[in-house]
Amino acid sequence: MTDPIHGDRMNGDPVEDFLKRRKKATINDVASLAQVSKKTVSRVINKSPSVRGETRDLVNDIIARVGFRPDPQARGLAFRRSFLIGLIYDNPNAQYIVNMQMGALDGLRGSGNELVVHPCDWKAEGFLDEIRDFVELQRLAGVIILPPVAEDQGLLDLLDELDVPFIRVTARNNDVQPPIAGLQIVSRxxxxxxxxxxxxxxxxxxxxxxxxxxxxxxxxxxxxxxxxxxxxxxxxxxxxxxxxxxxxxxxxxxxxxxxxxxxxxxxxxxxxxxxxxxxxxxxxxxxxxxxxxxxxxxxxxxxxxxxxxxxxxxxxxxTRDMARMASEKLTSAETKPGASFIFDSALIIRGSSGPVPK
Amino acid sequence: MTDPIHGDRMNGDPVEDFLKRRKKATINDVASLAQVSKKTVSRVINKSPSVRGETRDLVNDIIARVGFRPDPQARGLAFRRSFLIGLIYDNPNAQYIVNMQMGALDGLRGSGNELVVHPCDWKAEGFLDEIRDFVELQRLAGVIILPPVAEDQGLLDLLDELDVPFIRVTARNNDVQPPIAGLQIVSRxxxxxxxxxxxxxxxxxxxxxxxxxxxxxxxxxxxxxxxxxxxxxxxxxxxxxxxxxxxxxxxxxxxxxxxxxxxxxxxxxxxxxxxxxxxxxxxxxxxxxxxxxxxxxxxxxxxxxxxxxxxxxxxxxxTRDMARMASEKLTSAETKPGASFIFDSALIIRGSSGPVPK
DNA sequence: CTGAAAGCGCTTACAG
DNA sequence: CTGAAAGCGCTTACAG
The missing domain is CATH 3.40.50.2300 (Response regulator)
Incomplete structure (x- = not known):
């Protein structure tokens, strides 16, 4: 048994040897351990279909064993976009904001993206310039916009121009008000x-x-x-x-x-x-x-x-479910352009409502 | 006047020509427009003292005119750390969290860092592993920890091991409880x-x-x-x-x-x-x-x-001031290791306190 | 289905 | 005080 591919069955297993060095694995380490090119590893990471099943399994096995996780900065640099999702809002309701953040994070979990919060002053002059700087410099992978900023057509136009995917959370009823194009989470x-x-x-x-x-x-x-x-x-x-x-x-x-x-x-x-x-x-x-x-x-x-x-x-x-859906749909390749996702509200009866006084 | 350095006084100013291409400037563009090496531009960006004043001014002038801002991902890749500050907490008080986020962002403004929020389940098993993954993968530039997680010695040890700068927010009184080493914002x-x-x-x-x-x-x-x-x-x-x-x-x-x-x-x-x-x-x-x-x-x-x-x-x-101080001190090169920053609380008298009933 | 080369936009290490 | 080369860890574009 000197099969270099199934080296784990040998003494002096290269994977074990690598692990002993206690260094974070890079794509090069995986490539050399799997005896393929780094490009092939890259294909596996990015789930390219044009990799032979056997090769894919081998590479995934090495990846799992050495605990390889691609560096988001290096990937981002090559992709020309980061793995950061921006959350833009100007809303004084703290619990609402926290719920939205938690939900957005729920939807991002496992996707390799992180959430960058961006409270702003919607009515300040220079608001759009400030957003432009933020989105451009960070090369955001996507943006979630909360109400009421989500109604700002100037902002939506800017994000279109910057060519960054975004999704809005809104209560707008397209049967009543002129519809706005683009991905949206709609609350009824x-x-x-x-x-x-x-x-x-x-x-x-x-x-x-x-x-x-x-x-x-x-x-x-x-x-x-x-x-x-x-x-x-x-x-x-x-x-x-x-x-x-x-x-x-x-x-x-x-x-x-x-x-x-x-x-x-x-x-x-x-x-x-x-x-x-x-x-x-x-x-x-x-x-x-x-x-x-x-x-x-x-x-x-x-x-x-x-x-x-x-x-x-x-x-x-x-609210939390709405935000989870927002980040899921924003980052999913399957999401259809311009799709809407609807959430209903519901009455909760407590102690402040009672029979009319006689 | 054909001085290539002061080309703005000529027809066919190279800077103007560059701006017409409407492309985001890179360090290479700045270097070639300033007719210096990219390494020199890099020195200027990073405020290296070993650049001749004249050269520095020239480079800064070009940087300003073309609106160059170094790409944080590229810089991060080369530096082996990102420009992201992690905010770690497990705290149900929404207003407190929002205040802390706003304050942290106040302190980060202009520093080129962004805030990545990381609510967590402090008591879940695998908590430390999850934090380790987060910090390592994102190569965080620093971490801010809010109470009560800020009291977790295991977490502090982990961050030490990961060699990431961090600062804690705490009410701990070092005169009473055994002091914890490291940067801290202390509320009295x-x-x-x-x-x-x-x-x-x-x-x-x-x-x-x-x-x-x-x-x-x-x-x-x-x-x-x-x-x-x-x-x-x-x-x-x-x-x-x-x-x-x-x-x-x-x-x-x-x-x-x-x-x-x-x-x-x-x-x-x-x-x-x-x-x-x-x-x-x-x-x-x-x-x-x-x-x-x-x-x-x-x-x-x-x-x-x-x-x-x-x-x-x-x-x-x-709270907001405390968080601003936290992010300022965390990202400042002048901050002394192990420093504490103290904030006092104050009574606010409102309507719920009155004279003792007879 | 797979790979060698070049490149993303920066910095480090080394020269001079 | 300044620069040419190599490198950070990935991907794209091109071959085969």
């Missing part, structure tokens, strides 16, 4: 909101107030449409609507206005949990008990939803 | 907690309950020591202590126990905001008003602190 905020609307009507509420979000954001538009649909299913409309901007303070102020009117609503829907929590504060200050005197609903199922008293009835989106 | 949780202890004693409270964190965590130990010091300054000790684990639920249960006793405390301190919020829930269910019937304090100044009613008196740490 409307679905759970309609359930929520039905829910409070079912509890007997008839005077229902709504704290709106900025309707330039698809999420705000879709959520409102969903809540309205839920009411409309029973012939109702909002008794009163105040504008908000998704912030706690704006929710507080909007609720104050509604609750200090003589015909105050018996239920208030916030377009997100933070504004709903602001409505809690207004109710607290006015001595209104939740849900006995006032029902409140939100959207997001943020951590705060289960930490305020009573716990908040809200609508949840599978 | 004790300081603000002592202020907080003084604060409630000053409000007249004498029966004070404490919801502890896991005292294996330096933060939990230090905070407790600080609160106790604040009381001790006035000859007081905790009337009752319940254990907790930093979770909302554990705070809720601990507070329930304290508040259902006949000699219930008039003030409860939670070792973090989440547990304090749990105490709110217990108080809410028992019909106790805050702060009229019960004073509550927390630690963190998490988002929830200003979203619950009344707003929570708490202690704040400059």
């Amino acid at each position: 905020d409307r679905v759970g909101c309609e359930q929520a609307g039905e829910h409070i009507v079912g509890l007997g509420h008839r005077r229902i107030g709504f704290i709106a979000g900025n309707e330039l954001y698809p999420s705000a538009h879709e959520r409102r449409a969903g809540f309205e649909k839920g009411l409309a299913n029973h012939g109702l409309t909002f008794a009163t609507v105040e504008s908000g901007n998704y912030s706690f303070d704006s929710g507080y102020e909007a609720a104050q206005k509604m609750l200090t009117r003589p015909d105050r609503p018996t239920a208030i829907i916030g377009c997100n949990d933070d504004m709903a929590a602001g409505a809690y504060k207004a109710a607290y200050e006015l001595g209104l008990r939740i849900p006995d005197d006032l029902t409140i609903l939100g959207f997001d199922d943020a951590p705060i939803a289960t930490r305020i008293n009573p716990t908040l009835t809200t609508v949840r989106l599978p | 949780d004790r300081v603000g907690c002592e202020q907080a202890g003084e604060h409630i004693v000053g409000l007249g409270h004498r029966r004070i309950g404490f919801i502890a964190g896991n005292e294996l965590y330096p933060s939990a130990h230090e905070r407790r020591a600080g609160f106790e010091k604040g009381l001790a300054n006035h000859g007081l000790t905790f009337a009752t202590v319940e254990s907790g684990n930093y979770s909302f639920d554990s705070g809720y249960e601990a507070a329930q126990k304290m508040l259902t006793r006949p000699d219930r405390p008039t003030a409860i301190i939670g070792c973090n905001d989440d547990m304090a919020a749990g105490a709110y829930k217990a108080a809410y269910e028992l019909g106790l008003r805050i702060p009229d019937d019960l004073t509550i304090l927390g630690f963190d100044d998490a988002p929830i602190a200003t979203r619950i009613n009344p707003t929570l008196t708490t202690v704040r740490l400059p």
Whole structure:
């Protein structure tokens, strides 16, 4: 037995000898141990079909035994692109961001890509230049964009120009707003909101107030449409609507206005949990008990939803799953250009919604 | 004027000609335009002192005009390390994580490094192997470790072995616990907690309950020591202590126990905001008003602190600044080995602390 | 199906 | 103070 290929059966096995040197294996080591050219090893790494099965198995065996993993920097240099996925966002919701990061990482696991986070100031001048520098210099393998930046057409055009694959996360409903081309993860905020609307009507509420979000954001538009649909299913409309901007303070102020009117609503829907929590504060200050005197609903199922008293009835989106899908589809060769992936929201009933006060 | 070096004064300026090709400049382009070797350009990039001032200025001028930025992958390949900083953590506090990321990015800006996030499961088996793979494969330029993983001696040993620079964020007080070597950002949780202890004693409270964190965590130990010091300054000790684990639920249960006793405390301190919020829930269910019937304090100044009613008196740490310092010191050549950088916490008085009930 | 040569864009080690 | 050669660890383009 002096077969150099099956050297493991010999004394002085070259693979064992190599391992004794305790050095990280390179493609050259694998090539020489397998007695093929480095190009062939490269083909195996990149799953080229034009490698004889026997050769492939031999090379893979050596790769496994020496623990070879191709250097992403060297590969990146030759490929003219890195193995880095950029995550671009300008969003104040910390739990949302962390969920998205976790999900994106879930989808990247085993792909050889890493996640580079890139919070930004969407409204700053020079925003696009800054993104251009980032994407070009890092030669990103792909970009995931979160709302609301994901609605910036200028950014999308830039990424197209830079020829970097990207995927957007959005609540945009292409039946309502002009569709945007390209890969996207679409949340149907409307679905759970309609359930929520039905829910409070079912509890007997008839005077229902709504704290709106900025309707330039698809999420705000879709959520409102969903809540309205839920009411409309029973012939109702909002008794009163105040504008908000998704912030706690704006929710507080909007609720104050509604609750200090003589015909105050018996239920208030916030377009997100933070504004709903602001409505809690207004109710607290006015001595209104939740849900006995006032029902409140939100959207997001943020951590705060289960930490305020009573716990908040809200609508949840599978954010982590959405992000996992985003990174999977972004990095998969099978993904069809322009594909959309849809996720539904769902109502979560907790303690803040109760029967209409007599 | 046919001076090739100051070609910009001629017709057919070579730099202008190059720019017309609209291709990203490489070190070779800069070298040929500056009529020096690429090695000299390399020296300028890397701020080698052994370059004649005149040559350096000329090269820098060309670099600026063609917008040359060295390719991090190529540089990384030659340097045998990347320009990536890893952020390793296993921490459920989303706002804390986001703050740390923002701060770390603040400190990295302009350094040419990017931030690769690496949440992990500290208690999973194979944790260290997974970190080893990550650090080795990416050839990280440095690692930032957040609590509580930052207390894992096995991890620190591994990073030492891998010879990657790292810096820890910790609440560990080296006067109390055995010191850990290496770069560290140290928060003095004790300081603000002592202020907080003084604060409630000053409000007249004498029966004070404490919801502890896991005292294996330096933060939990230090905070407790600080609160106790604040009381001790006035000859007081905790009337009752319940254990907790930093979770909302554990705070809720601990507070329930304290508040259902006949000699219930008039003030409860939670070792973090989440547990304090749990105490709110217990108080809410028992019909106790805050702060009229019960004073509550927390630690963190998490988002929830200003979203619950009344707003929570708490202690704040400059988390973002700490992280900025971490990445600055980690990547700076001037940083002395083993240096510590100290940050104090501070009391923030809000609506949840009031005079002791009569 | 496989390989030798050249190249990705930088730096190190060595000269001078 | 500056440069020509070799190399980092991969892949592309071309042959065969």
